[in-house]
Each structure stands twice: as C-alpha cells, then as structure tokens.
Amino acid sequence: MAHDSGIRLLPPELQNQIAAGEVVERPASVLKELMENALDAGATRIRVQIRDGGQSSVVISDNGSGIPAEQLELAVTRHATSKLETLEDLQTIRTFGFRGEALPSIASVCRFHLASSSGEDGVGAALELLHGRLLGRTEVAMPRGTRIEVSDLFANVPARLKFLKQPATETRKCTDIFVRMALANLQVDFELLIGDRQVHRFLAGQSLADRLRSIWPDGIMESVHDLQHTEGGLQICGLLGDPATAQARPDRILIYVNQRPVQDKTVLSAVREGYRGKILGREYPQAVIFLHLPLDEVDVNVHPAKAEVRFRDEGAVFRAVRRAVTQGLERTAPPSGDPSQPGQPVRYPDQSPEPAFPSPASRLMEQTPGHAFPWPLKFESSRSAERLFATPPVTDRAESRPTPLPGPEPAPPFRYLGQLARTYLIVLTNDEITIIDQHAAHERVLFHMLQTQGHKGERRPLLMALEIPLHPAHCSVLQDRWSELGRLGFGLELSSPQLLLVRAVPALLTPAAAKEFMEDVLLSKARSMEDLWSIMACRAALKAGEAIAADEALSLIEAWQKLPDREHCPHGRPIALRWGERELEKMFKRRT
Numbered sequence: 001m002a003h004d005s006g007i008r009l010l011p012p013e014l015q016n017q018i019a020a021g022e023v024v025e026r027p028a029s030v031l032k033e034l035m036e037n038a039l040d041a042g043a044t045r046i047r048v049q050i051r052d053g054g055q056s057s058v059v060i061s062d063n064g065s066g067i068p069a070e071q072l073e074l075a076v077t078r079h080a081t082s083k084l085e086t087l088e089d090l091q092t093i094r095t096f097g098f099r100g101e102a103l104p105s106i107a108s109v110c111r112f113h114l115a116s117s118s119g120e121d122g123v124g125a126a127l128e129l130l131h132g133r134l135l136g137r138t139e140v141a142m143p144r145g146t147r148i149e150v151s152d153l154f155a156n157v158p159a160r161l162k163f164l165k166q167p168a169t170e171t172r173k174c175t176d177i178f179v180r181m182a183l184a185n186l187q188v189d190f191e192l193l194i195g196d197r198q199v200h201r202f203l204a205g206q207s208l209a210d211r212l213r214s215i216w217p218d219g220i221m222e223s224v225h226d227l228q229h230t231e232g233g234l235q236i237c238g239l240l241g242d243p244a245t246a247q248a249r250p251d252r253i254l255i256y257v258n259q260r261p262v263q264d265k266t267v268l269s270a271v272r273e274g275y276r277g278k279i280l281g282r283e284y285p286q287a288v289i290f291l292h293l294p295l296d297e298v299d300v301n302v303h304p305a306k307a308e309v310r311f312r313d314e315g316a317v318f319r320a321v322r323r324a325v326t327q328g329l330e331r332t333a334p335p336s337g338d339p340s341q342p343g344q345p346v347r348y349p350d351q352s353p354e355p356a357f358p359s360p361a362s363r364l365m366e367q368t369p370g371h372a373f374p375w376p377l378k379f380e381s382s383r384s385a386e387r388l389f390a391t392p393p394v395t396d397r398a399e400s401r402p403t404p405l406p407g408p409e410p411a412p413p414f415r416y417l418g419q420l421a422r423t424y425l426i427v428l429t430n431d432e433i434t435i436i437d438q439h440a441a442h443e444r445v446l447f448h449m450l451q452t453q454g455h456k457g458e459r460r461p462l463l464m465a466l467e468i469p470l471h472p473a474h475c476s477v478l479q480d481r482w483s484e485l486g487r488l489g490f491g492l493e494l495s496s497p498q499l500l501l502v503r504a505v506p507a508l509l510t511p512a513a514a515k516e517f518m519e520d521v522l523l524s525k526a527r528s529m530e531d532l533w534s535i536m537a538c539r540a541a542l543k544a545g546e547a548i549a550a551d552e553a554l555s556l557i558e559a560w561q562k563l564p565d566r567e568h569c570p571h572g573r574p575i576a577l578r579w580g581e582r583e584l585e586k587m588f589k590r591r592t
C-alpha cells in the first residue's frame, strides 16, 4: 500500500526511538552510556542506583563538570555533542562519547529526568521528558555535577520490553558493566546500589588488585602475574590469573582498548594462545588486559554502543598480546606485597634497552644536579658517588645527616670481586659470598634517600620541553599529583587539555627516565608521595645490563650496606643472595 503523503522526514522523537534500537538494548546499555558521560565530564565520584533490574529506574549522579543551564535542551537533542567538531576529531577521539546520540535515544524510550549544575553557585537546571517530549523545566538547588534518572524504560516500546530478561539477569548485566567501568578508572570513587542496598563501593585510588579482590573469589588474587609489555606503539598492562586457578567460565577475561571496555576476538584469542599448554581446553583464565595504542591505530566508531573496535594492524596486536601474556606468565609473582598493583612500577631487564657503556660525560650530565643549567659540567666533582646518587650521599655531609634508624647488625667488611652479566655485583666477606642485584640495590638506596631527606626539588631545566600526550582519564590523575610533582622538581605546563609540557625534571632523573616516570604516574601508579618516591627510585636507578666501574660498585655497596632495610627492593624482590660455608658444603654434597 502506497502512502499518499510521499517521502517525509520522521519526527525527531521517532528518529530517536529508532536510534535507541541500536544504542539502548537494555538497562545495562543505559548505564554504560551514562557512566561514560560522567567520566567524560571528569567526575571523581559516580553513584549509581538501579531498581528492578534497571527497568523501573536507573539513577546516576556525578560530580563532573555539569551542563550549563542554557545547554540542557541541546544535550538531549540528537547529534548534539560537546566532544567532536570535525571529521578529523573522530580519528583521534579521546572521550568515551562522540556520537551525540545517547541522551536523546535514552530519553525517547523512558521517563527522563536530567538535572545539572555547572557552576559553583549551587544552582542548577532540570528537565523532564516523557518518551522524548519535553514536559517541563525547573531550577534546582544542587552542587556542581549531573544527576540523571531513567524510569519505566521501554514502557512505550513493548517489543523491547518483552526481550528484557528476569530482573535478576538485568541486574547482573548492569553490575557487570558498572564493575568493568570501575576497573578502568581507579582514580574515581564508584558506588552501586541495588534497590537500597549498597553492593559495591570502590574508593578512589584503590589499585586494580584491590578492586578485583572484592569481585573475584578468594584464591585467584593470591597468585596473579603482573602484565607489563611494550611493543612498537603498543602498551599492554594489567594482570593475569595463574594457570592453576583457571576455571570453566569465560567471563573473567576483561579487555580494554584505550580505556574502553570492549569485546575483541583478536585480543581474546591472543590471551588464550598465551595460556596454551598451561590450561585445559575447557578452561578459561582470568585476565584483565589494558591495551593502549595510538589513537589513529584503532577505529572506535564501528559499533553503535562502542562495544567493539577495529585495529589497523590486527596481526601486530595479536602478536604483542600473546607475547605479553606468555612473558607475564613466566615471571613469578613477587613473594610478598601486592604483585598485581598497577601502582608497582615493576621493570624488567628486557624493557630497559639502555646503552651498555654510556660515556662518562653523558652519565655525568644525567646525574649531576643541575642547579641553574645542565652546563657547564663540573668535572672535578665527578666522584663516583655523585654519579650514582646525584647529590653526594648523606654520610658525606655531616650537617644534613638524617637521624640514624635502628638498622640490622652492621655489615661486615667485604671485598668486591666484580660485576657479572652487567647486572650482579659479586662480593666476598670472611665467610660468605654475596650476589647483589645492582638495580634493586640502587633502587633501595635512592628510595631510602628520598624517604629520609625528601627530594629537595633540585630541578634541571630542559632546553627542549618533553611533550606528553594526555588522555582525558589522565587529567584527574595529574590534578591529584600536580603539587607533589612540583615539589619533586618537575616543571609542568598544560599547553592544552591534550598535551602536557615538561619544562624541568628532578635532577635525579634523566629526561628519558623522567618521561617514563610521568607515564607511570599518568597510569595512576602513584597515590601518595611515597609511591612517587618509589617510582622515581626505580626510574633513576642503574639498570640491569649497565656496566659500572669498580669504584662506583664500591660506593653503591657501601651505601646499600648502611640501609636499615636492605634485603628487599621497594617492590619486595630480594636484593642479595648469600652462600656461606654450610650452604656450599651442602651444594657440593660434602655434607647431607
């Protein structure tokens, strides 16, 4: 039957309802879109409450930037977004949202309350819509942020309503998406209420492991492996369950691409490949994989709910993830502490391709405290201690000697025999042979120095500022650590919301190490000054694979021997292994 009215434009409500068919499948998809908006708005606290599986209501409030009163109507208009202006922007999208579809689509299939305030005056505006039609507008008293209430979802779309599962199932889907968002945004405080009962509360600054511990069964988190791998422009981090704890359920493999939770077959099969031979065919491991890659290497605009992405080079992603997993599983979890914390900057020798023989001049420049300028170098002050400690060890400076801490028994006199594999220092005392991990020992010494003296912020201005691209997720991390970074000696400047300029670095760090340090910090690895010191010590320390001269080794060993806590590095790995006469006798089977 032909219609006599011919071709006509659909009314906006109907357009939105059709779009909702793609974007809003169920309450969990509403929740995902609204949480993404809150994160895009820079919220540091997000509270969610759902009733009857989200069908009766989903309420979400955040303390983000809010929407200016005069733009409220625009926010619920199709293709209206504050996040995208040009097609080029779409290629380098840094926010979760960009389609400008979520709010109008959702509003067209429910009763929709939107209240928002963008200023500090405690006043906001609120809209109410029913099935996409504006019912009214009021002024409300509220702090800066946004509150959205979606009720009676799909009441006007019976076909959709019929497809919803039992409330318990919908609740589980909502909880899943809530948890997935919370795992990727450790700097944000998240709370979930089901009905009136609080079922999750994730405090800001928790580690990934902390959050997983409250959702995964006991036992899994006791033996996990840390995932840290960089390959080409690809950065992979996260956490791997031990093969021994693999289970028959596939839902504990969580994949994120540039912070977005996604389902991705390439990454999934690479993870399974990485575990191959270690788990049974019907078992699935637990894994949380954060893949970071340059924005132009991945297309996020291939799925209306943004649940899938497309990689430019799928093969490279597959190989990198498989390698990351294989290598991650080979590394045993550190014996103590929390191996899975992203807060622990674990470095492995294979990741630090440092020149084996840096020229003395370059080493000096890297480690001489630059009071005003890196030049001129003071060659006469090139004592080995300064090369290693940037400032002379405190023992040389009586006036600033820290209060001595009660230490273990004084170290015995020793003879330094040499360096093995450019990584281990071999030391002989009267009755023992000791092998010292040079990186771990140096790291411990620097950490102790920072802890007791503080870093006095000696800074080295850079002739050319380092440029560090920022993801919106970085902003709050940066904000939280900004003043501490300044105290450490960093000179930072935001040249735009997307670009951080580092104009000065702490004297202890080379520019390259400073960049790695900042990257660690942006990955939310630091939650306190102590964490910053630990990362700094790690980044500034000698690496495995670096040759050092005998006098440098001596001053390092001496400084290390004076430490009260000298057996483990700040991450809990051992610093020294020892064999005495008894152990040797046993090993040579002279004695049983």
Ligand code: ADP
Pocket: 033, 037, 038, 041, 062, 064, 065, 066, 067, 075, 076, 080, 081, 082, 083, 096, 097, 098, 099, 100, 101, 102, 103, 104, 145, 146
């Ligand atoms: P998109 O996220 O793709 O831009 P949405 O329809 O989800 O589209 O949101 C439309 C606009 O409304 C956003 O671009 C943003 O400016 C604003 N907005 C939505 N939710 C929030 C929120 N929680 N806080 C601040 N602004 C918001």
Ligand code: MG
Pocket: 033, 036, 037, 096, 097, 098, 100, 102, 103
């Ligand atoms: Mg959005």
